[in-house]
Structures are given as structure tokens and as C-alpha cells.
Amino acid sequence: MTRLxxxxxxxxxxxxxxxxxxxxxxxxxxxAEVIKVETRRRMDAIRFGRPVVGxxxxxxxxxxxxxxxxxxxxxxxxxxxTLNVATTEGLEIxxxxxxxxxxxxxxxxxxxxxRLGLGYSxxxxxxxxxxxxxxxxxxxxxxxxxxxxxxxxxxxxxxxxSLLGYEDGPPLAVMRNFYGDTNAGFHGVIAVLAALFRARxxxxxxxxxxxxxEASTSGLELPFAEAAAGNAPRAAxxxxxxxxxxxxxxxxGERPGWNWVALRCETDDQWQALCRVxxxxxxxADARFAHALGRLEHRDELDRAIAAATQHRxxxxxxxxxxxxxxxxxxxMDIGDQFASEHFRQRRVFTEAHHDSVGYELVQALPWRTxxxxxxxxxxxxxxxxxxxxxxFGEMLGMTEAEIEALEAKGVLY
Amino acid sequence: xxxxxxxxEGIRVIEIADDDPAVAYAGRILAQLGAEVLLVEPPEGxxxxxxxxxxxxxxxxxxxxAFLALNFSKSGITLxxxxxxxxxxxxxxxxxxxxxxxxxxxxxxxxLDLAPDSLLARYPRLVAAFAGPFGYEGEWATWRGxxxxxxxxxxxxxxxxxxxxxxxxxxPGVGAGQAGLxxxxxxxxxxxxxxxxxxxxxxxxxxxxxxxxxHCNYITTYVYRGVTGVRMGNRAGAHYPDSILPCKDGxxxxxxxxxxxxxxxxAMIGHPxxxxxxxxxxxxxxxxxxxxxxxxxxxxxxxxxTREEIWAMARAHHIPIxxxxxxxxxxxxxxxxxxxxxxxxxWEGRPLTVPGLPYNLTNAFEFVASPSPRLGQHNLDILEDExxxxxxxxxxxxxxxxx
Numbered sequence: 001m002t003r004l005x006x007x008x009x010x011x012x013x014x015x016x017x018x019x020x021x022x023x024x025x026x027x028x029x030x031x032a033e034v035i036k037v038e039t040r041r042r043m044d045a046i047r048f049g050r051p052v053v054g055x056x057x058x059x060x061x062x063x064x065x066x067x068x069x070x071x072x073x074x075x076x077x078x079x080x081x082t083l084n085v086a087t088t089e090g091l092e093i094x095x096x097x098x099x100x101x102x103x104x105x106x107x108x109x110x111x112x113x114x115r116l117g118l119g120y121s122x123x124x125x126x127x128x129x130x131x132x133x134x135x136x137x138x139x140x141x142x143x144x145x146x147x148x149x150x151x152x153x154x155x156x157x158x159x160x161x162s163l164l165g166y167e168d169g170p171p172l173a174v175m176r177n178f179y180g181d182t183n184a185g186f187h188g189v190i191a192v193l194a195a196l197f198r199a200r201x202x203x204x205x206x207x208x209x210x211x212x213x214e215a216s217t218s219g220l221e222l223p224f225a226e227a228a229a230g231n232a233p234r235a236a237x238x239x240x241x242x243x244x245x246x247x248x249x250x251x252x253g254e255r256p257g258w259n260w261v262a263l264r265c266e267t268d269d270q271w272q273a274l275c276r277v278x279x280x281x282x283x284x285a286d287a288r289f290a291h292a293l294g295r296l297e298h299r300d301e302l303d304r305a306i307a308a309a310t311q312h313r314x315x316x317x318x319x320x321x322x323x324x325x326x327x328x329x330x331x332x333m334d335i336g337d338q339f340a341s342e343h344f345r346q347r348r349v350f351t352e353a354h355h356d357s358v359g360y361e362l363v364q365a366l367p368w369r370t371x372x373x374x375x376x377x378x379x380x381x382x383x384x385x386x387x388x389x390x391x392x393f394g395e396m397l398g399m400t401e402a403e404i405e406a407l408e409a410k411g412v413l414y
Numbered sequence: 415x416x417x418x419x420x421x422x423e424g425i426r427v428i429e430i431a432d433d434d435p436a437v438a439y440a441g442r443i444l445a446q447l448g449a450e451v452l453l454v455e456p457p458e459g460x461x462x463x464x465x466x467x468x469x470x471x472x473x474x475x476x477x478x479x480a481f482l483a484l485n486f487s488k489s490g491i492t493l494x495x496x497x498x499x500x501x502x503x504x505x506x507x508x509x510x511x512x513x514x515x516x517x518x519x520x521x522x523x524x525x526l527d528l529a530p531d532s533l534l535a536r537y538p539r540l541v542a543a544f545a546g547p548f549g550y551e552g553e554w555a556t557w558r559g560x561x562x563x564x565x566x567x568x569x570x571x572x573x574x575x576x577x578x579x580x581x582x583x584x585x586p587g588v589g590a591g592q593a594g595l596x597x598x599x600x601x602x603x604x605x606x607x608x609x610x611x612x613x614x615x616x617x618x619x620x621x622x623x624x625x626x627x628x629h630c631n632y633i634t635t636y637v638y639r640g641v642t643g644v645r646m647g648n649r650a651g652a653h654y655p656d657s658i659l660p661c662k663d664g665x666x667x668x669x670x671x672x673x674x675x676x677x678x679x680x681a682m683i684g685h686p687x688x689x690x691x692x693x694x695x696x697x698x699x700x701x702x703x704x705x706x707x708x709x710x711x712x713x714x715x716x717x718x719x720t721r722e723e724i725w726a727m728a729r730a731h732h733i734p735i736x737x738x739x740x741x742x743x744x745x746x747x748x749x750x751x752x753x754x755x756x757x758x759x760x761w762e763g764r765p766l767t768v769p770g771l772p773y774n775l776t777n778a779f780e781f782v783a784s785p786s787p788r789l790g791q792h793n794l795d796i797l798e799d800e801x802x803x804x805x806x807x808x809x810x811x812x813x814x815x816x817x
Contacts, residue, residue: 176573
């Protein structure tokens with residue numbers, strides 16, 4: 001029986017797009033009841049964009065916002081309500097909800113919750129045990145607090161961008177993934193869980209003012225250590241200070257230039273093992289490469305010789321053979337490779353989710369698993385706009401059907 | 415000013431030191447959240463002590479900046495877990511702890527049973543967490559991996575670099591770090607659950623798993639369109655602009671993910687005539703076919719201003735533009751100093767600046783960072799004061815290589 005650690009915890013979720021919703025989706029996976037607050041006045045951008053499936057004739061003004069699959073992963077397990085907090089009545093309803101929940105979360109621009117009348121000083125008076133978290137570009141205050149945050153912006157500001165690139169050029173500064181958002185959301189989950197732990201034991205709440213910039217800088221301890229020694233860290237491609245070979249090498253495949261394998265040697269024994277697996281007898285016997293210093297000195301020649309051998313080998317097969325012989329290696333995988341991988345299948349990183357509009361699809365699961373909780377659960381699909389108005393406003397706040405209908409018509413539950 | 419209790423006040427952690435920085439990072443974050451963390455190293459010291467940098471480049475196990483950055487605010491003992499006595503001492507310590515952290519290196523200690531079923535049976539309240547490149551279980555669980563392999567298998571490397579050149583790995587610690595975060599999150603969730611039912615858990619955190627989830631929307635795109643995100647040099651996405659551009663004194667990133675951001679950018683640069691050229695109206699098309707053309711046009715404006723001038727204007731206009739900073743530019747940054755983001759240590763007479771927790775707290779607890787432990791620094795405190803061994807016992811252990 002899967003244990004849900006956050007069963008009974010309620011989250012009022014004002015988050016939108018990526019960083020905040022990643023955080024609240026993890027809380028939902030762990031069993032929290034996450035109430036996603038939306039308004040038709042300004043819909044969550046992740047409800048739009050390509051690929052659109054389902055009733056495409058409706059375009060972006062029709063039903064597309066309810067079925068666009070990007071949100072299926074991001075909003076799974078969440079209850080969806082429409083609530084316009086820019087109205088007096090809407091704001092009052094929001095405050096009533098705050099009294100009923102354990103966590104309030106947002107990732108608006110700095111100061112937005114204060115301007116809406118939902119700042120921490122207001123909310124702690126309603127609910128002293130409340131854990132509130134705001135994720136913003138650079139924090140709620142400070143000289144640069146008015147920054148607009150996106151994933152690649154956070155990566156560029158953090159110094160991480162300056163470390164991405166080849167040895168002989170300016171930094172490329174970007175990655176094709178959502179690290180700047182997911183990493184901030186991940187730190188947010190940690191902060192919320194820690195604060196909830198204290199609140200449960202002591203009744204003391206918290207306001208967590210999380211900066212996406214700072215979250216991206218966290219994890220860069222080793223480059224900061226180099227900086228302290230006066231070795232200004234810069235992008236160096238796949239070069240390593242003392243390991244050679246160290247990098248990615250072309251592998252066999254239908255699409256030229258698409259398949260690669262990563263490998264490296266920490267020790268001279270691993271070097272000999274690498275040569276055996278790649279059948280590079282001449283290289284193994286070459287005294288210039290027998291020890292690390294020599295391999296470092298002749299890196300370019302080494303890389304060319306290795307690439308000439310790896311390009312005939314399939315990447316998973318080669319990585320497996322190298323690892324079996326004690327050599328660190330891994331295939332350079334794309335999403336398709338991961339979907340097809342027995343390792344990732346066993347790890348259950350991708351889970352089948354069901355949504356009425358499309359049936360079953362694969363979505364990413366909780367990033368870790370435990371014996372008692374596995375990877376959490378998938379309990380309900382992502383909501384269409386206002387799907388759970390009656391559940392939340394009716395059951396939680398005791399509103400009648402007539403009251404809810406009237407508020408929807410008035411543009412309050414909108 | 416009131417000092418509130420720490421989030422994890424009273425929580426006691428044992429960390430079996432690993433060469434994988436993920437384990438050290440996880441232990442350190444728990445310490446920063448207020449837990450008491452005890453680092454257990456082999457008598458010769460953890461591998462991170464031998465990883466530089468060192469002052470003047472001379473290796474010394476008490477002078478590694480990497481070890482300090484990842485192990486401050488922990489206590490430390492030595493235990494030889496290859497010996498029965500060493501393992502017995504660990505068992506006694508575990509009986510009085512809430513959390514155990516370990517990684518791939520612990521697998522080398524034959525006779526040390528850290529299997530989930532075994533731990534949960536012997537220590538029902540213990541929350542144990544494994545952090546490593548490929549996880550505790552699975553086909554590749556015994557594979558060796560550092561940031562390079564994590565980036566490769568995790569799906570990060572395919573997205574870094576030029577399209578036709580070698581994919582790039584992640585900088586040191588960045589790949590592994592995600593396993594550290596997963597371990598911390600898993601531990602915290604399990605501790606919270608334990609408040610209700612008194613039961614511990616075993617967390618299995620894999621860095622490559624986490625990176626596989628970081629694809630996010632690209633997973634959806636793959637499911638529906640069969641295309642997978644691949645590196646595009648210094649371009650972040652599929653819209654335009656999402657570029658790194660030179661300016662007067664360095665590089666800036668410009669990312670207009672939504673139409674209204676482009677409108678504001680156009681207004682900010684004074685709506686030059688080229689903006690209305692039919693060739694540049696479909697920005698997705700521009701991004702796919704000739705982004706460098708519009709990069710050059712934008713650059714004409716950007717190169718007149720410095721990074722900070724551009725960023726100030728972008729903030730005023732609410733546009734996602736920011737400097738590309740180098741690591742060594744951050745320690746003195748006025749905004750980060752205002753936020754009190756960094757911790758500073760005296761590293762052999764030089765300042766070592768380390769990123770702190772990425773959030774400010776209103777009901778904050780007092781946290782005074784202490785330096786990383788010297789090798790075996792708390793051996794007597796733990797062995798004698800906590801576990802009740804006599805001085806003779808300790809001397810024998812020392813002679814037998816147990817500590």
C-alpha cells in the first residue's frame with residue numbers, strides 16, 4: 001500500500017507556467033490536495049502553445065486551453081478552480097480558502113501577492129501556521145528584484161551559463177531543458193517540506209522568499225571553490241583537469257551525428273580496459289598513452305583514435321561493455337532512447353497518465369522513489385478550467401449551487 | 415529579534431561519506447535546515463579531501479576547498495567500515511539517528527548491509543536515503559558515474575553544445591547535485607510522514623532519473639510529435655529571440671517566450687524599421703531558418719549599452735533579458751549581497767564564498783556555519799561521550815585501524 005506522505009495537506013496554488021507548477025505537482029504526487037487557482041482573465045500560458053491535440057478548430061480561444069497536453073503533466077493531481085481575486089468578493093473568497101489550507105504558493109513577479117492583498121503579513125493573521133512560498137526571478141526585494149524570470153535567464157545569471165560551451169569559444173550559456181525552472185521548483189519543495197515539518201511540530205508558519213537566480217547558483221559549489229583559488233572557472237568543453245580520455249564520442253546509428261557515447265578513464269587500468277573493449281591494441285601498447293599525463297598531453301590524437309573506434313559501436317551496447325570492464329561510460333540519450341531503455345523502464349521515471357481528451361500518455365513521474373511511497377501516485381488528471389469549483393467552493397467553503405452559479409455569472413468565479 | 419527554532423531542530427543525521435558530491439550536498443543542505451549531521455569517513459579520509467583546489471596547488475587533506483564547500487556545519491568521525499567493530503559502531507549510532515545518507519561508495523564495504531528491507535527491519539523509524547548517478551536499484555545501478563555520465567544518460571548532454579559537434583557534459587557537481595536534492599526532498603517527505611505513523615522509509619535517488627524529468631515539455635512534444643529536444647548552440651528554445659547576444663561589455667541573454675515580451679522589446683529599442691519587415695513577422699520561422707540575421711540587427715542596438723544598462727532597461731520594461739555572468743562575478747554582486755545569499759569561510763587565509771540556501775525566510779532561525787570537520791575531529795566526543803567507550807577501547811580501535 002503506497003504511503004502518501006502529504007495526505008491531508010492542502011495547498012492553495014497560484015502558480016503558473018513552469019517553476020511554481022513543477023513544485024506544486026510534486027507536492028500533489030506526494031498526496032497533498034493542490035487547489036490550482038486560475039482566472040480566465042489571464043490564463044496559464046502552459047495551457048497554450050504547440051502541440052495542440054483534440055479539437056484544434058477551436059484554436060486558442062476555444063477548448064484548446066482545456067486539452068493542450070503540456071499541462072497534463074504539469075497539472076496532474078490538482079483540483080482546478082476559477083477565481084478572480086481582482087474583485088472584492090474574489091479576494092474575500094481567497095482569504096477564506098487561506099484559512100483552510102496549509103500552504104500557499106505562487107511564482108508571480110516580485111510583490112504581486114502583496115499588491116493583490118494576499119501578502120504574507122495578511123495571510124499569517126488569517127492562518128498563523130501557514131507556510132507560504134513565493135518563487136520569483138531574484139527575490140521579493142533587492143536592487144534587481146523587478147527582473148522577469150525564465151529558465152534560461154536564471155541559468156545565465158547564475159554563472160552556470162558561463163560554464164557551458166567548448167574550449168575555444170564564448171559560452172553558449174544555454175541548455176535544451178527546463179533546469180532553471182525545475183531546479184527552482186525542487187528547492188521550493190524542499191523548503192516547503194522543511195517548513196511544514198516545523199509547523200506541524202510547533203505551530204510556527206513561514207514565508208519562503210525563493211529566488212530562481214539563487215536556486216540556479218546553488219549546486220555550483222565546486223566552481224566557487226575553484227574561484228576561491230583564483231582559477232576563474234570558464235567553459236572547457238568536455239576537457240577534464242586530469243582525466244583523459246574524457247568526453248563524448250560518435251557512436252553508430254541511422255542518423256549521422258545523432259548518436260554519441262560518453263566515456264572517461266580515471267586510472268591507467270581503466271585505460272587498458274577501454275583499449276581492450278574497443279580493440280585498440282596499438283593504442284594500448286603505445287607508451288605515450290600508458291599514463292595519465294601522457295594521455296592528457298596527446299588528448300587530440302587520443303580523441304581521434306577513440307572516435308574512429310566508437311563510431312562503429314551502438315551506444316548502449318558499448319557503454320554496457322565498458323561499464324562491465326570497470327570503465328565509466330554512458331550512452332548520450334534523448335527522450336526516445338530513455339522511453340526505450342530497460343533501465344529507465346525499471347526505474348519508472350515515466351508513468352502512464354490518463355486524460356479524457358487524449359486517453360493514455362506518458363508523463364514524467366516524481367523525480368525520486370521510496371520503498372513506502374514509490375513515486376507517489378497519479379490520482380486525478382489535470383483539470384479543465386473551473387472543473388472543481390463545486391468541490392472546492394461547495395464542500396470546502398459550504399457555498400450552495402445557487403451561490404456558485406451566481407458568482408460564476410458575475411465574473412468572480414471566473 | 416526572535417530566533418525561531420530551525421526547521422529540522424532535533425533531527426540527527428548520519429552521512430557515510432561518499433566520493434559522489436551528491437551525498438555531501440544532501441548532508442550539507444540538511445545541516446543548513448537545522449539538522450545535526452555526523453559525517454562518517456574512512457580512516458584515510460573521504461575522497462573529496464583529495465580533490466582540489468588546494469592553497470598554492472599543494473594537496474593536503476585538511477585544506478581542500480571542495481571538501482569545505484560541501485561539508486561545512488557537519489561533525490566528523492572516522493570508522494573503518496571494512497571491520498566488524500567499525501560496522502558495530504555504525505549500528506549503534508544508527509539506532510540513535512533519524513536519517514542515514516549514503517551513496518555508491520558504501521557498496522564497497524562488504525558485510526555492511528544497507529539493503530532497504532534490512533534497514534527498515536532493524537531500524538523501523540529510520541529514514542535512509544541513497545543518492546547516486548543511477549539509483550540504488552535498476553539495470554544500471556552498479557554503473558560508475560560522475561557528472562559526465564549523468565549528463566549523458568540523463569538526457570542533458572544531448573541538449574548542450576553545437577548541433578553538429580560533440581554534446582557536452584555538465585559542470586562539476588551540477589549533474590550529481592540533482593540526486594542530492596532528490597535525496598533531501600525524499601528524506602523530508604518521509605520525516606513528515608513519520609510524524610503520523612512512526613515509520614521510516616528508504617529513499618532511492620538517482621541523478622540521471624532527475625535529469626530525465628527535467629525535459630518537461632519536451633517529453634510532451636516527443637509523445638505527440640515524435641521530435642526530441644536537441645542542442646542548438648546558444649539558442650534556448652524554438653521561438654525567437656532566445657539568443658545570447660554581445661553587448662558593449664560582455665554577453666546578454668534575450669528570451670521573449672511570449673508575444674507580449676517581443677512587443678515590449680521592440681518598444682524598448684525604439685521600434686526600428688526592420689521590425690516591420692515581412693521577413694521577420696513569423697518569429698518561429700525566423701528562429702528555425704535565419705535567427706542570426708535578426709541577431710545582427712538586434713546587436714546593433716545592444717552593442718551601444720553595457721550589460722547592467724540593458725538589464726536595468728529590461729527590468730523597467732518587464733522583458734526577460736539579463737547578463738551572462740561568470741562565477742567570479744557573483745560573490746560581490748550588490749543584489750546577492752543584499753539578499754545575504756552567500757556564506758563566507760576563511761580558507762587558509764583566503765575567502766571562500768559558497769552559495770547558501772536560495773531563499774530568505776521571514777520566521778528565520780539562527781544559522782551560524784561552522785567549518786567542515788577535521789579528519790576524526792569528533793571521534794572522542796562520539797565514541798566516549800555518546801557511546802560510552804573507554805579511552806582504552808578507543809586506543810585499541812586506533813591500533814586496529816577501526817578509526
